[in-house]
Amino acid sequence: MRRANVGLFMRHFLKNAFKTKVIYVLLGIFMLLTAYAAVSGITNYSQQNAIRLEHQRKARQSWEANPDKHPHRMAHFGSFAFRMKQPLSMFEYGIESFTGNAVFLEAHRQNSVNFSDAGFSTGTLRFGELSMAMLLQLVLPLILFFLGFSVVVSERENGTLKILLSQGAQWKEILLGKALGLFVVALLFFAPIVLVTMLFLVFGDIPTDIGDSWQRFLVLFLGHVLFLLVLSVLSIVVSTTSRSAKNALLTLLGIWLLMVVLVPKTAQAVGNALYPTPSKLSFQSAVERDVIKKGDSHNPDDPYFNRLKDSVLTVHGVDSVTQLPFNYGGFVMREGEKTSAHLYKKHHDSLLNIYEKQNNVSRYTAVLNPFVAVKNISMAFTGTDFKGYVDFQDQAETYRYQLAQEMNELQMEYIGARVKNSEGKVNVVRQEHWEEFPDFEHRMQLLQSSVKEASLGIFSLLGWVLFSFLGLGYLSKKAKAL
Template identity: 40%
Template sequence: MTGSLETVIHLFFFSKKLPERWKELLAGKILGLLYTVSLIYFPVIILSILLWLSLTGFQSTGDELLRLFWIVLGYFVYFFIICIVCILVSAVSKTSRESLIKLISIWLLFIVIMPRTAQAFGAYLHPAPSKIDFDTRVENELLKTGDSHNPDDIHYKAIKDSLLQTYKVKTVEELPFNYSGYIMAEGEKISAGIYNTYWKKQLEIYEKQNNVNQYLSYVNPFLSIKNLSMALTGSDFNSYTSYQEQVEVYRYQLAQLMNKLQMENISNKKQKADEKPYTISSDHWKQMPDFQYRFIERKNLFRNEVVSIISLIIWVVGLLFFIHYVSKKIKI
């Protein structure tokens, strides 16, 4: 575009209406650059789609195909924004060298510096406890609730006395269910509740850190498309927390199923040294289905990424208005 300015100076003598047609010239340059980008972008996308379909055995779901469509559309809009920025920078630059320096500076700022700074700034504004601190806090809270492995523990001794009184027996061996399984179920319930309480507090801090990155996308379209594409592929912060929550629910249900099986199928009678250990048939494990991860629904996904979507729209509309403004201000 900068080189075109030199040519336009000569063409000016042949068409005095040329300054009035800067808008058309800029639009043509933008569309030409976008066409060049498309010659690379769409073949790569097509090859990527074919590779992905081959890896899935051509059995992709409708939801996956829609996510793919939004990714392709989102990146096309992003490249459209880049094309406009490149042409505008070139249009307001006096030489090709000046234009190149400006574009490299923009690239360093938007692609390298800002994404890293956003993460560091978010962590600075909302510091989160380290893993060691988190584990220590959870462990200290667990110690306050008692130790299920200690027969003299006050909390669990109270549970034992309550069970003996309820069933009107003198020893745990006389209970109609396995006492150890019951205690483990109670311990799992308490420990899971404490862990989830502290983990939710930790997630609230991470969410505040992530919000810094989200709001910076208003001034950086790269952050917008990055956040949106990560959400569509299930690799963003919300997908991460959703996965952890689903895994924790599954783990808890599996642990409580094991405790229930022990309560119902293992005798309270103490075994002798030469006796075969108590076992449970493997058929019982069929009661627990395999873990199936569920992606965040699209409507919730777009609700989570509304900032990124609005940011891209603002950039497109804003740059189009800026083209109109620049086309009137450029002087030969």
Template identity: 35%
Template sequence: MSVILRIAREEWRSMRRNQVAVIGLLLLTVLTLVAALTAYEHQYHANAERARYQTETNQAFEAQPDRHPHRVAHYGHFLFRPLNPLAAFDSGIDAFTGNTLFLEAHRQNSANFGDVRQSSMLLRFGQLTPAFVLQVLAPLLLIFVGHAAVAREREYGTLRILLAQGVRSRQLVVGKLLALSGFAALTLLPATVALVWLVISGQAAWPLVLLLVAGYAAWLLLWVMIVVLASSSFVRGRDALLSLLAVWAVLVILLPRWVPDFASDVVTLPTRFETEINVEREYLALGDAHNPDDPKFAEFRDRVLRQYGVTRIEDLPVNFKGLVGEEGERQSSELFNRYAAVAFGLQAQQNRLVDGFGLLSPTLALRRLSMAASSTDLTSFRRFLEQGEQYRYGLVQGLNRLHAEHLHYVDDSDPDKENRISHTHWQRFPTFHYEAAPVSDSLRGAALSGGILLLWLLILASLTLWSAGRLGRAGR
């Protein structure tokens, strides 16, 4: 047996005798399993509930009686965002964003009914998910278990004996790293089993699960190196423990909390109230799409008359009111999309700024990787909003087209006449189906974060080997 394996075996024996290590590992395993089961149950019931509501709203929309198409456009429709199965592992920003869209003519509404707004204030401090356990609690356990791995040899005077027997300092440090890495692997095992089960049951894709496992393995290995590096840099284990707790507080708690606030201050988003005022001001300037005589649509009217070769809108083969509705919806949708693109662009700038701080805190890089793989990041939320807007626009324009083709302008202008079309028309509209991002997009979204984690590993590996060389000189 090599010297490194022998050292690792002895360190494992020490861990088995350490009640902190045994009890801590058991507690972390229980926490991970409870978090996985709780999060999966919440995700399962939330998806079932949203699917039921979606079915009910689809049926309610189709069950409308014969009526004017524009009344149907203002009746509206609801869309519910389905949850990705991997959201049970890392809920990301899902709890803080809305999951329901109300679709109506002349409006582009934001998503509502986020879990945080409907739950107790405790949810604002973070949900108990496997990702939270591995990101926050697992490094803390590694600190308490491994802080004295090398420092103990100095305190007990066994370092000189080992060096005198021909054990090189780098062999000693690598053996300690190997032992603590095995312990870290045990902390990752329950979450890995849960993720593999999602793949076997056909709910998740292998590449995304492998990305999550690799990302969290790199995260725990990173902390193994930090712990052993600190342990080999201090003479006493107590000093190493205090320094590691300070590092953990800064990297895991302080920076991930401060950096987003800093990014929000640097790249300021307009408030929702300001945006709504500006949008409403520009929307009113477009003209009244309900009024075919609005001067803002005079040029459009002339173009339509020339297109059909007539001089009066009453002579058009289609209902001019429906055409005005189409044109108004096109203009207003362009307005709404422009403001939405600006808002998402600013949020993307904030995210890029936060990503840059991943060089200072690997926690930020891990969170970005984890959310990208779990489809619970801003990109996935934006994808739902954009698909919902595309569906809304197609739905409203379809109703405007029915208005133009199935109702006569003269009759439509008579307040004493009921202008309705058959309800079978809205029964033919397609239902909404959310298309999740391709796996390749998720992998690309996590590439930068994965690179930052690898950079941290390379730097820490170099520092650990350098510190091991100094340990050998100091032990003589």
């Protein structure tokens, strides 16, 4: 195979592609869509983060504004945790519009994350949101298929291929040159999105400590480059193996429909059928049932906590909780919080395991579907996938538990041992302790976690690239000019 000939066929493809007005129209429309998606993504990111930061600030002000109060009442007063949008979510929306972004944090209860964008939107959201990732993963493939479906088959029909082969050209040179030519066109469409994203990371209204956003952007860039390369080769392969341009176009459209719509929807339905999830009511009932079975810290006659009281009195060598060197009510609340948090985590982990199995059914289709592979990579590295949502839940629960236990420790230390309830204005802790407890701050998921989550998609895309070029090489030995 001669590189000069490969370059010659690539340039010939580009010359023919830009000879017609079609590509300019497509490029113009795509640029307009890119501009709209970029403005929408950046605006949504900036506005949502500004709103959530403001609500987080107000929640903190409300917490600190509490006067001297009994710590247990503060534990039930609680606070809020708001999920911040990550910088690259302006590129890929993922599932963020369908998951909540705020949760109320209080003692003894693990509340659901609420206030999703979908909950406040019209039904049009079900048709998807126009993002730059959507343009690359759904719209651009159609454009490439449209530009590449007739590249080889039309030259076979008009006899050009026979002339080229008779003059010494090789099939491998022709196919590779045309595939690279289509790939260059794909990069031309891709370039504005890359430029906009880079400019946003440099000049956008984002935190100064954006951390590994550039590393995430690099993986996103390389992942989509590989994806577009696979599509370019696939277009040429289908064009070469088809007997007519019409058949080639129908085949490529069928592939797009199969991999973009049918396979993902089918995998999702299969996952839901194989691994059904309990209803919200049954989940909450199961948690409450186990908590009551283990022991209710608010019930003075609970057998478990009565045994605990006897053991505490024995250890300290006293006859009554009023003789203990700490407030026994705070001690009971602390132990009750440990128990309820442990039981909730057990049930929550079990529920997440079901969701993980459901998602795995779809994720494993990435081995056969490059569209799913690049989607999984895109969501993982922008923090808009299910793992990113679960990571926020974990951070919020950790903060909630620390807040509740800090209030219990304050009760044990500062409230007298003889005090049995939280009523009145005497048995209180000074307001300065509320200010000392730090505010909630949502941190982005670790890069290593994103790499692990997207590993199957990454290896799948690499495998598709290898498979595509091996298929191109095999086809070059079997293809015919007639």
